[in-house]
Amino acid sequence: MSELMLRTLLAAGLIGMGGLTAGLAASPAAAQDAPQAAEDQAQPQARPQVGTAVAAVVNDHPISTFDVQQRVRLMMATSGAQLSEEALVQMQRQALRDLVEERLKLQEAERFELTIPDEAVDEELARIAASGGGSPEALARDLAQQGIAIETLREKIRAERAWEELVQGRYGPRVNISEGEVEDVLADLREQSQTEQFLLSEICLPLESQAQAEQMRQVGMQMIDQMRQGVPFQALAEQFSACPSAARGGDLGWLRRAEMSPEIAQIVQNLQEGNVSLPVPTQDGMMVMVAVRQKRDAAEAGEPSYQVAYAGAPKSLGREAAETGFARLKQANPCTGDALSVDLGEGVGVNALPMMPASAFAPQFQPVLADLERGEQSDILESETAFHSVLMCARDEGLGLPSRGQIENRLAAEELDRLSRRYLRDVERDSAVDLRIATGG
Incomplete structure (x- = not known):
């Protein structure tokens, strides 16, 4: 895959991973053998009809091991490093998890008779390709050289677009940020306006239960080992983080303490510039790693x-x-x-x-x-x-604070994201998901 197209896909969030939550483990051989089959599957339409097993069934709709392999290949093409067997197993778990969630999203959209037309998917593919200076045809060829069918991206686009419309239609009118909420944020920001500011990045690994804490901590430690080997924090965030910031490589921008959760503020307080924290659980059900890229004193108040x-x-x-x-x-x-x-x-x-x-x-x-x-x-x-x-x-006041509109938009996006995750959990709880490949701890 060309570096330009790789950056394009990463920036578009189409090869990010929604979370490392599922205890699903396929045999590493499936992913390790993928390069040998790349030539046979180089064309987008080359979906094998013989020898494809069922990896999972979501409400009577199967997900094949070929689908899982395609997603794993997409992840491997962007990993930028040699993966350990444990990391490869985790990647396969996440590939299946992502596919299960996408199938649930599409089925929920179908239940509400919401269809994303091919033309809308084509437009999004064209936009993504153009952002990297290429065309949809070039993007498809680039992926095909890695044995990845363009349909893998098309279905991901379709699922995410459908889910966005569902969530916005169902919850958008309910999200009402009050003047008091905005004013509370502004008051905190004013109070902290003369303190340090931090340029931060994050990687979030979701915890569906406390029993997963040690497992996710080990996943985080493996990522730290990869960073020591030269893998950029940004690439890992784009691949593995479950937070919305994953689409930006984990970038949170410049923040003051008042804008951080208590857990993140505590981490930042004890972290030197240029360092990455150990994985830390948060009250939001995440295992989080934070990178402090820069620190700076607050700018002096300018002209109001x-x-x-x-x-x-x-x-x-x-x-x-x-x-x-x-x-x-x-x-x-x-x-x-x-x-x-x-x-x-x-x-x-x-x-x-x-x-x-x-x-x-x-x-x-x-x-x-x-x-x-x-x-x-x-x-x-x-x-x-x-x-x-x-x-x-x-x-x-000339303190460089965000505008009321920016704060309101940020609070609304955070609330909508929270409702979206809860909605998906409810859909999954009410669905029949049968995993046909081996599960791991």
Whole structure:
């Protein structure tokens, strides 16, 4: 596989692994013998009809050992290192686990009569290929050289796309992040604004039960051994991590302690720059390894910025009429950017101004804006020709904090991901999953 296409698939998350949760172990021989069969299976349509065994049955729908081999080959093509027998067995376990989950997702979509058309899959393949500077045909040829059928990716795309639409349709309207939740995060960030910041990456290994803790710890230790042999943290995160950050190679970006879970904050506190932590269990049912890539002091507060709604009226309107119109400003919801919900009266104009630095405002407004908190409105201001009032929609103290919208989006994504995982567990619990290959501890 070309390096360009490899990076393309990794970045797209199409060869990441959803989790190391299942106790499913196939014989290592299946994966070890794969290179010998590569030539026979080089073409995407070359699915053997003879000698293919059933690896699992999901609600009467079989998953073949060929399907498992295809997924293992995809993982091996991106491993970047010689795998131990234990790691190879774990890879086969995960390959089967991923396929079982994908089959469950597609069956659940079918239950709701949700179908992802071939055209949508083609568009996603084209987008993925284009992001790496290639074409779908080149991507298929690249994979075929490794004995991997392009249909392996197509089915993964179809399953994930269907699941995303299901989860969004079922839970999206329920995810409502309150103003208080956003404000709590912002308050914590402000409090910690003068502390260190950390550029972090993570690998998450899910724990379905406490009995798996030692097994997952050993898997994590094997990954650390591979890192010592030169395998990048990013590649392992893309392959094995169960967290959403896997699509970014485990990258969490720059974080302050207030943005971290208590377990991660404790790990980071005791970890030097450039080091990777030992596997640590968390309250979220994960075994987590954290890499501290860089540390830096918090940036000094810079110039504040403000997003405001401005109301103005000419002096000819009269102060009383201007005050009456300005009093309706909050009820008009001017900060949303939509049409005003309340008319402020004839002669009173309103403008929603984007986030701008304090120096961009006229000098007479700067001290007024500095004293306004979000949601507060100024008293009437008078100039030579007009009356004015401003409503503070949002403010940035110059501390480099994320915007309210960014925080809300992050909290919503985290909640939707939590609901998605719970939904999948419920679907699996109510399904008949029969594993036909050997299971391991």
